[in-house]
Amino acid sequence: MSSQDQIEKSISAAYDSVSLINELNSKEALTEEEASTKNRNIEHLKIMLSKEWFESALSETQKAELETVV
Numbered sequence: 001m002s003s004q005d006q007i008e009k010s011i012s013a014a015y016d017s018v019s020l021i022n023e024l025n026s027k028e029a030l031t032e033e034e035a036s037t038k039n040r041n042i043e044h045l046k047i048m049l050s051k052e053w054f055e056s057a058l059s060e061t062q063k064a065e066l067e068t069v070v
Contacts, residue, residue: 007057014048017041021069045070
């Protein structure tokens with residue numbers, strides 16, 4: 001289990017990943033590096049959503065938003 005501050009930082013980092021994924025999704029074509037970055041960020045979100053302490057700290061809206069991009 002993490003402290004509340006760590007949980008908030010983890011949620012913020014997850015939303016940074018969401019923003020980056022959405023930005024990359026808006027491009028017509030991705031470079032190899034951009035595709036790799038997108039995949040790493042999707043994996044990051046999957047890993048975080050599998051952690052009970054992280055998932056339980058999210059609101060239903062946040063869960064839905066994060067699950068939409070993975």
